[in-house]
Every structure is written in structure tokens, then in C-alpha cells.
Amino acid sequence: MIGLPGRRTRTTVALTTTALVASLALTACGGSSSAKGTDGKLNVVASFYPMEFLAQQIGKDHVSITDLTAPGVEPHDLELTAKQVAGVQKADAIVYLKGLQPTVDQAVDQSSAKTKIDATAASPLVDHHLDEGAEGGDAPKDKGPAGDPHIWLDPARYAAIAKSVGDGFAKADPSHAEDYKKNTDELVTKLTALDQEFQAGLKDTRTKTFVTSHAAFGYLADHYGLTQVAINGVDPESEPTPARLAEVQKAAKDNGVTTIFFETLVSPKLADTVAKDLGLKTAVLDPLEGVKDPSKDDYLSVMRQNLANLQAALGAPSGAPSSAPGSTSGTTPTPAS
Numbered sequence: 392m393i394g395l396p397g398r399r400t401r402t403t404v405a406l407t408t409t410a411l412v413a414s415l416a417l418t419a420c421g422g423s424s425s426a427k428g429t430d431g432k433l434n435v436v437a438s439f440y441p442m443e444f445l446a447q448q449i450g451k452d453h454v455s456i457t458d459l460t461a462p463g464v465e466p467h468d469l470e471l472t473a474k475q476v477a478g479v480q481k482a483d484a485i486v487y488l489k490g491l492q493p494t495v496d497q498a499v500d501q502s503s504a505k506t507k508i509d510a511t512a513a514s515p516l517v518d519h520h521l522d523e524g525a526e527g528g529d530a531p532k533d534k535g536p537a538g539d540p541h542i543w544l545d546p547a548r549y550a551a552i553a554k555s556v557g558d559g560f561a562k563a564d565p566s567h568a569e570d571y572k573k574n575t576d577e578l579v580t581k582l583t584a585l586d587q588e589f590q591a592g593l594k595d596t597r598t599k600t601f602v603t604s605h606a607a608f609g610y611l612a613d614h615y616g617l618t619q620v621a622i623n624g625v626d627p628e629s630e631p632t633p634a635r636l637a638e639v640q641k642a643a644k645d646n647g648v649t650t651i652f653f654e655t656l657v658s659p660k661l662a663d664t665v666a667k668d669l670g671l672k673t674a675v676l677d678p679l680e681g682v683k684d685p686s687k688d689d690y691l692s693v694m695r696q697n698l699a700n701l702q703a704a705l706g707a708p709s710g711a712p713s714s715a716p717g718s719t720s721g722t723t724p725t726p727a728s
Contacts, residue, residue, distance in 0.1 A: 430455060433564045436479050438487035438495045439466040440681045441543035442510065444690045445556045446486050448578045453567045454560070457482075459495060463683040465656045470494050484508065484563045486556055490516065491540040506563040513555035514548040516540060519609030519625055539625045541678060545610040546586040546694070550579045585694055588712060589615055592698050597706025600646035602639060604653045604662040607678035617705075618646075622661060636665070643669055650704035652676035655683065674700050 432455040437443035439460035446456050459475055460466045471479075471494045479485060479498040484506035487495055499507055516538030542548045557575030561568035593615045601608075606621030620642045622631050631639070642648070650672045653662035659673065666673045677693050688696075702711060 433560065433567075434481065434483040435560075436482040436485045436487075436504075438485075438492055439469070440685075441549070441679060441690065442486040442488060445549075445553050445578070449553065449557050449571055449574045450560055451570070451574055453564060453570060454484075459492075460681060462681060462685055463656065464681055466492060466680050471498055479504070484559060486510070486559075488540055488542070490538070506559050508556055508559040510542065510552045510555070511540075513552045514542045516542065517609075519606055519619075539606070539609050541607045541625075542610055543679060543690075544608055544694075545614045546582045546589065547614060548610060549690075550582040550586075553578050553582065581691060585691060588695070589698055591712040592702055592707060593617065593705065595708055595711065596702070598647045599705065600642065600648055601676070601701065601704055602643050602648050602651050602665070603676055604651070604659075604665075605657070605678065607654075607680075608676065617701075620646075620648075622651075622665060631661075639665065640669060643671065647706075648704075649706070650674050650700075652700070652704070654678055656681055672704075674704060676700060 433450060433453055435446050435450060435454045435456045437446045437456055437458050440458065440462070443456060443458040446454060450456065457478055459471065459479070460469050469492050476498045479495075480502050482502065482504045485499055485502060485504050486508045487499055488510040489496055489499075490511065519539040543552070553575055557571050560571040564571070589611075599616060600618045600620060601612075602620045603622070605623045606619060606625045608619050608621075609625070611617070612619040620639055622636070622639050643651075648669075648671065651662045651666040651669075652674055653659040653676075655675055655677050662673050665671075676697055679690060679693055682688050682690075682693065701707075
């Protein structure tokens with residue numbers, strides 16, 4: 392039987408409910424009534440990295456962006472400070488993903504910002520159960536009422552969200568509407584190329600099944616004809632039962648899995664334990680909930696790293712398309728210690 396490590400850890404910023412309510416009350420009459428901030432730029436608040444990346448790529452020099460989730464911080468359990476709540480209240484535009492961060496949703500609901508761009512409006516969520524792709528049928532279904540939030544990991548869905556951000560910025564700042572459209576078109580072209588790279592790179596592989604520590608890759612698996620077997624469910628607070636661990640072990644053996652994937656922002660102990668028990672390797676599959684060093688990596692480069700790592704784990708044929716020229720290569724899977 393596979394041993395069960397402790398609960399995954401994450402960094403959060405504390406804020407009591409009382410402080411949140413008080414902050415909202417203090418800022419309710421102080422919202423921005425102008426189309427732009429004092430520096431002449433559109434004052435944009437992004438909830439976490441995937442939304443910040445869209446705002447940067449589409450807004451460029453016309454926007455001033457505040458990301459509520461600091462680099463390297465796991466976003467699911469973010470709690471806003473009073474200062475951050477005030478910033479949401481004063482924003483000209485907010486780009487967020489409803490259902491992922493409850494305190495962000497609460498602050499957005501109370502904000503007087505005229506432009507609120509919810510990613511789920513452009514790409515509705517679907518449920519990816521804990522037992523998605525696994526064998527044995529009685530694993531608990533660990534799904535939130537809003538569904539799986541990880542829509543940005545499907546480049547096609549992410550492109551649809553990009554278009555909604557471009558439209559939102561153009562309405563909020565009509566004087567630069569043409570630039571926002573141009574920037575959006577350029578980003579969608581890059582995302583379409585990325586999608587094509589994934590389609591080609593994952594077309595012919597030895598197996599279509601991959602094992603992850605967290606069920607963050609349901610949309611990616613759906614889009615590219617893969618099967619995700621997750622140790623933990625969509626809810627990052629969940630812990631696998633012994634029955635679930637046994638199912639993962641069986642699915643890995645039955646489908647010729649060579650690699651157990653872990654994430655960048657959480658402890659790899661769970662993946663290491665499962666991999667060691669099965670005699671498999673471990674490697675990173677980054678859910679892009681945050682980027683530790685945005686000066687070195689961005690959405691496109693990390694997704695190409697993910698593609699290279701998936702190809703290695705799934706047994707893509709030698710010479711199969713992987714990443715665009717000049718992109719960062721993936722990390723090589725390593726045996727679990």
C-alpha cells in the first residue's frame with residue numbers, strides 16, 4: 392500500500408472577515424469614477440498570474456496592472472489584505488476567474504469598477520471529478536459547485552478568454568481600442584500556434600495516460616485526447632484515500648505509466664511517495680497558477696516545458712514536434728529518490 396504524506400502546503404496572506412467587511416465599507420464611496428488612473432493608464436487588477444498575463448499582453452503600455460497573487464504564491468487559498476481590497480474597489484477594470492478565489496469574488500462583487508471581466512463568461516467551467524480516468528468506480532467525487540477552474544491550461548479556451556479581455560479593455564478605454572484589438576489578435580495567433588504544437592506533439596504517443604498529484608489538467612487532457620489520473624482532486628484541500636491510491640497504482644500499471652507529475656508551488660512529497668512505490672520517475676507538470684520568476688518564464692514558455700515533459704512521459708516518437716524554435720526546453724524526468 393502506498394503511504395500517505397501530510398497535507399500539501401501553500402502560502403497565504405491572512406485577512407479576517409471583519410477586516411474585509413470593514414475595508415469594503417470604508418472604500419465603498421471611494422471608487423474610481425474616471426476612465427483611467429492618475430497616470431493616464433487604465434488601472435487594471437488581475438486576480439492571479441494567468442489573468443495578469445492576458446492583461447499584460449493585451450494592455451501593454453496602456454495599462455497599469457496589479458496582480459493580487461504574488462509570484463510563487465499558490466492562489467487557491469488567497470486571502471486579501473485590506474489594501475488589496477481597496478485596490479479592487481478603485482480599479483478601472485478587473486480580470487478574474489470567478490469561483491477560484493472566494494475573497495476575490497467577494498471584493499469584485501463589492502467593487503464599483505465598471506469593467507469586470509470574468510474568464511468563465513468566455514469559457515464556462517466543467518466538472519472534472521477525482522475519479523476522472525481512473526479505474527475502480529467508488530472514489531469520492533471532489534468537485535466544487537463551480538466546476539474545475541483550470542481553463543487556462545487549454546490554449547484554445549485561453550484564447551477565447553483573451554478575446555473577452557481585449558473587448559473589455561476596448562470598452563473601458565475606447566481611445567486605445569485599436570491597439571487592444573491588435574494586441575489581442577497577436578496573442579490569439581501565439582496561442583493558436585501553441586495549440587497546434589500540442590496537437591502535433593501529442594498525436595502519436597505510446598500511452599495517452601498520465602498521472603498527476605493534482606487534478607488540474609482535465610481541460611488539457613480533454614482537448615488533446617489524453618487521460619488524466621489524479622492522486623488529489625480538483626479541490627487542493629483534498630487528500631487521497633487508501634482506495635484512491637490503490638486505483639492510481641492500478642491505472643499506472645495498466646497503462647504503462649513511467650512518470651508521476653508534481654507541481655511547482657507545492658511539496659512533491661506525495662508524488663515522490665507514489666513514484667517510489669511504483670518504481671517510476673517524477674517530473675514537473677506546471678499548472679501555471681503562478682510563475683515563480685516572471686522575468687525568466689511566462690505562460691508560453693512554461694506551457695512548452697509542459698509539452699516537452701508530457702512527450703517524454705507519454706513516449707512520443709523521437710523527432711516529434713515539441714516546442715517552437717528558441718523556446719525553453721522541458722525538464723528531464725528524474726527517478727524518485
